[in-house]
Amino acid sequence: MTSSRITRREALQTTAALGAGLWLGSSAQPTRAAANEKLNVAVIGIGGRGSANLSGVGKTENIVALCDVDEKRAGKAFERYPKAKKYTDYRRMLDDMENQIDAVVVSTPDHTHFHPSMIAMTMGKHLYCEKPMAHSVWEVREMTKLAAKNKLATQLGMQRHALSNMHRAVELIQSGAIGDVSEVYSWVSSSRGMPGQPVKTVPPPKTLDWDLWIGPAKFRPYAVNKKGEGALAPYNWRFWWDYGTGETGNWGCHILDIPFWALDLKYPTRVDASGPKLDAEQTPRDMQTSFAFPANDKRGAIKLHWSQQKGGPAILKEKGLKLKGANNLFIGSKGMLLTGFGSLKLFPEKTFANFKAPEKFIPDSPGFYKEWTDACKGGQPATCNFDYSGPLSETVLLGNTAFRAGGGFDWDASTLTAKGNDNAKQYLFSKFRKGWEEFTS
Structure with missing residues (x-):
């Protein structure tokens, strides 16, 4: 070995x-x-x-x-x-x-x-x-x-991904329970972001190697917030663009795993985003993005909406849909599936009153690790x-890219090119600080 x-x-x-x-x-x-x-x-x-x-x-x-x-x-x-x-x-x-x-x-x-x-x-x-x-x-x-x-x-x-409820949700979609799916709404009900500026620069704790913590990213001195806690470490880094990817990066891979798996998604061809005014340093408290995925030999084209939005997207209220723990709404030609990590429900309820779930065909995980x-x-x-989760991660980060770039773009996944928005390129690639193999990707 x-x-x-x-x-x-x-x-x-x-x-x-x-x-x-x-x-x-x-x-x-x-x-x-x-x-x-x-x-x-x-x-x-x-x-x-x-x-x-x-x-x-x-x-x-x-x-x-x-x-x-x-x-x-x-x-x-x-x-x-x-x-x-x-x-x-x-x-x-x-x-x-x-x-x-x-x-x-x-x-x-x-x-x-x-x-x-x-x-x-x-x-x-x-x-x-x-x-x-x-x-x-x-x-x-x-x-x-x-x-x-x-x-x-x-x-x-x-x-x-190993949860049995996710398996059952994927089986419902792939067996055609709600017909041909054309649109999905996915969300995290959160208002986290914009954690505030550091208020005081202080020496890092003796037990923390601050230079190594920063690694290849933009250097900032160790500082504390109003509560006297580390302004970046150990957790608030998640909401700073130089170090984290916000709630979209935090939850996007988990939540978008359901539609990616169920609909065999890979790379989008169009990305759009909207939300509050961009802060150049910190991630937002809310944002909305959408992705267009082309048809394949298993299904038609898909429009996927992702949002960080307290209470979820407006379509839930419009259609009178409720389900504890839900974070995905699939819209199909025969009905809708509202689901999350531990719950699922088919709508309209009358249409599916006597519905019989398909036989299980996704095997149980032996354990994720x-x-x-x-x-x-x-x-x-x-x-x-990574063959599966790589494209999913890219899609999550493309949502952040469109938001930071101030608008959408057509996406060429083969060349990593955002067409129609020149501002996007700076957020797609990485630059590393001197001493960490500095180069422009």
């Missing part, structure tokens, strides 16, 4: 070459464990969401290395795995442990998904990454391409592997 030796510097050079559209040298072959062997796993980011991912993978596999820039926040995880080697800098960890690890879990903030993921995959390591995969459309595409090129087992952290670890050992691809 070893790969050919690639140093950290060589891996970083390869990552930089990707940004210029070039390849330097060859990539390592993926490591494979036998089906009855345990994987040796390294985990990057072990506080917050990372702690849950660590627990999910650590139940069945060997945790051999742990990395976090915040010693205090990571303390409990360090204590749970005393035999694992402990690191602050993932680059040093991957260099030191390359021949001792089979797979890597990345659970850092959005702006630091790309670099560790690309280095690990360049080394031939299988990858589990938190949603929304990366911080820009270009980053997502590069990760998706590299995973496919190196034949790696991947999984994006869309854990709700087990899907990935089995795939790492040569089993079937995990359900949210």
Whole structure:
């Protein structure tokens, strides 16, 4: 379970070459464990969401290395795995442990998904990454391409994909229960965003490596808010464009997973957005986006609406629809399906009073983390592997792009080109600060 030796510097050079559209040298072959062997796993980011991912993978596999820039926040995880080697800098960890690890879990903030993921995959390591995969459309595409090129087992952290209610919702749509679907409304009922400006710059905690936390993104000094809490870390980064992707990135991959799966969606051809006046630094409290998907051999064209909107979209009130926990409304030629992660209901209620659900045809998940670890050992691809979750992540980020660019555009997915809105390009690609393989993608 070893790969050919690639140093950290060589891996970083390869990552930089990707940004210029070039390849330097060859990539390592993926490591494979036998089906009855345990994987040796390294985990990057072990506080917050990372702690849950660590627990999910650590139940069945060997945790051999742990990395976090915040010693205090990571303390409990360090204590749970005393035999694992402990690191602050993932680059040093991957260099030191390359021949001792089979797979890597990345659970850092959005702006630091790309670099560790690309280095690990360049080394031939299988990858589990938190949603929304990366911080820009270009980053997502590069990760998706590299995973496919190196034949790696991947999984994006869309854990709700394993829920039985989602399976049943997908079965209803794919079996034609509401006829031909032409439109979907998806939403997160939230008003989070615009967390306020930092009020005071202070030295970072001694247990936090602030420069590594910032990583390749725009540098800001450590600061606190009115409550005396970190203005960016450990959580408010999510609502700053330089580091996070707002509620759209936070929830979009989970919620849009339902229509993407049910309708076999991939890349949109048109993106539109509207909302409050753009703040150049912080994500909004509400926004509306829409995506046009072309017809395929299974269905007609689809219009997908995504919104961050307290209480959901207006169409719910217009049609008198209610369902606790709902976040998706499918509109078909024979009726409507209102569903969420744990509930579903067909409308009009009279039409479906005696409806009999189709026989189950989507198998139960063996467990979301087990899907990935089995795939790492040569089993079937995990359900949210990058071939599926990459296009979904790109779509989520395209919604943010249109909002930030001040309007819509026609989208050419083959060339990552936004046609009809020159302002969009700056938000589709990434620029990294000096010292982090600075290049223009």
